[in-house]
Amino acid sequence: MSKKSILLRGGTLFTITQGILEKSDILVEDGIIKDIGEGLSISNDVKVLDVTGCMVTPGFIDPHTHIGLIEEGYPEDEESVNEATNPITPHLRVIDAINPYDRAFDDALLGGVTTVQVLPGSANVLGGQGAIIKTYGKIIDRMVRKFPSGMKAAFGENPKNLYRKKDRSPATRMAVAAILREALMSAQDYGRKKTEAEREGKTFDRDMKREALLPVLNQELPLRIHAHRADDILTAIRIADEFNIKITLEHGTEGDKIADLLAERQIPVAYGPAITSRSKLELQNRSWEGAVKQFRQGVHLCFTTDHPVVPINHLVLHASLAASAGIPPNDALAAITIKAAEHIGMENQLGSIDKGKVADLLVWDGDPLNYMSHLLIVIVEGEVVIRRD
Known part of the structure; x- marks a missing residue:
């Protein structure tokens, strides 16, 4: 069974390999990072997670x-x-x-x-x-x-x-x-x-x-x-x-x-x-x-x-x-x-946010290295397994 496609919209991406990308999207299909960029176009059946103002890191x-x-x-x-x-x-x-x-x-x-x-x-x-x-x-x-x-x-x-x-x-x-x-x-x-x-x-x-x-x-x-x-x-x-x-x-x-x-x-x-x-x-x-x-x-x-x-x-x-x-x-x-x-x-x-890699992703409300930051969303192989409002 294929996994539902997800778009993380407008986050600050700590890609690890490509530096930090501001106001960028991540498109996930079948558990894999399909695309990365600003203002990505998607079809209506893609679930959108608005992560504007949040930090996104690899799992x-x-x-x-x-x-x-x-x-x-x-x-x-x-x-x-x-x-x-x-x-x-x-x-x-x-x-x-x-x-x-x-x-x-x-x-x-x-x-x-x-x-x-x-x-x-x-x-x-x-x-x-x-x-x-x-x-x-x-x-x-x-x-x-x-x-x-x-x-x-x-x-x-x-x-x-x-x-x-x-x-x-x-x-x-x-x-x-x-x-x-x-x-x-x-x-x-x-x-x-x-x-x-x-x-x-x-x-x-x-x-x-x-x-x-x-x-x-x-x-x-x-x-x-x-x-x-x-x-x-x-x-x-x-x-x-x-x-x-x-x-x-x-x-x-x-x-x-x-x-x-x-x-x-x-x-x-x-x-x-x-x-x-x-x-x-x-x-x-x-x-x-x-x-x-x-x-x-x-x-x-x-x-x-x-x-x-x-x-x-x-x-x-x-x-x-x-x-x-x-x-x-x-x-x-x-x-x-x-x-x-x-x-x-x-x-x-x-280990990084790159096209073609497994979509293990974390969404934070602040710097992930700051102990006061909160982990809001955990995605494992393209599936949202934890989501905190």
């Missing part, structure tokens, strides 16, 4: 969340974010555990977040496969826009401290790195044997864990690496070079210490959560000054709430605080729109 994107895995108001025993029984679980799939009825999805929309990446937690060295989903819907299979979207890996305190308490490996940073290498080497061997068996027409016993790692080794899927400390980030880069795999950095708290290297290597960083306490050793050096330094040195930077560490509806607050700390406002907005879209590999569809 926000959170590149690293656990929404639907750690549910609002549920006890810890009900969480499905970490399978903390084995440090190597690449075969797990978040779409088998996301509860689309988690009320955090409503919070996401109220905060303008229309797309998220959901990843397993960081208890395991390899935690499983993530997914990119819309925050509007009730059937997870219909909300998914990319699966798998990445393979979760974790360095640092979380995996080593958890398994040390169990008297198991990894108990050190050395073991975290060694266990990851071992898993990747095993998958390489498995891939060669599988290719040989297919070439010779022989039967082959499949293995879910190693099968899940083949797209990583073939550069079809990035390793999305939880790392805060600079030394852990360097270990992640070292292993990525050894196996010639693509990576993104999730958190990157001390990325400012090696910002020149991250910029040179064009390694994307999802920075955050940045408005919590420094609750563990790895966060001792976290600061907005560090994020600003990464930005100024050319690191590809976007922001994350790491929901539920920070409630997902506060994603825009990260951009506001970044602008206050010294990142130019349009770049701060870009960090929760186009830069986040690039981080998750969806920049051709999301």
Whole structure:
């Protein structure tokens, strides 16, 4: 069924890629931005939303969340974010555990977040496969826009401290790195044997864990690496070079210490959560000054709430605080729109107000980075899902 055509008339458009367009219209057809301009002509069957005097932005994107895995108001025993029984679980799939009825999805929309990446937690060295989903819907299979979207890996305190308490490996940073290498080497061997068996027409016993790692080794899927400390980030880069795999950095708290290297290597960083306490050793050096330094040195930077560490509806607050700390406002907005879209590999569809892109749009009664502004309209893929008078 085709979606009803909509025209947003006369708004101030924060396009992200084309600057700010005053008194401009957006024509939406079948969930896609069909045209942008002043005084667009339309047929009588197009629904008109008068947004004169309002600001219009793309829908926000959170590149690293656990929404639907750690549910609002549920006890810890009900969480499905970490399978903390084995440090190597690449075969797990978040779409088998996301509860689309988690009320955090409503919070996401109220905060303008229309797309998220959901990843397993960081208890395991390899935690499983993530997914990119819309925050509007009730059937997870219909909300998914990319699966798998990445393979979760974790360095640092979380995996080593958890398994040390169990008297198991990894108990050190050395073991975290060694266990990851071992898993990747095993998958390489498995891939060669599988290719040989297919070439010779022989039967082959499949293995879910190693099968899940083949797209990583073939550069079809990035390793999305939880790392805060600079030394852990360097270990992640070292292993990525050894196996010639693509990576993104999730958190990157001390990325400012090696910002020149991250910029040179064009390694994307999802920075955050940045408005919590420094609750563990790895966060001792976290600061907005560090994020600003990464930005100024050319690191590809976007922001994350790491929901539920920070409630997902506060994603825009990260951009506001970044602008206050010294990142130019349009770049701060870009960090929760186009830069986040690039981080998750969806920049051709999301993250800016451009012809041909998905019509995820937000209408505000003021500057979206001003906490006194109100979000009036939320449009997801061309459908008005929230409208406040």
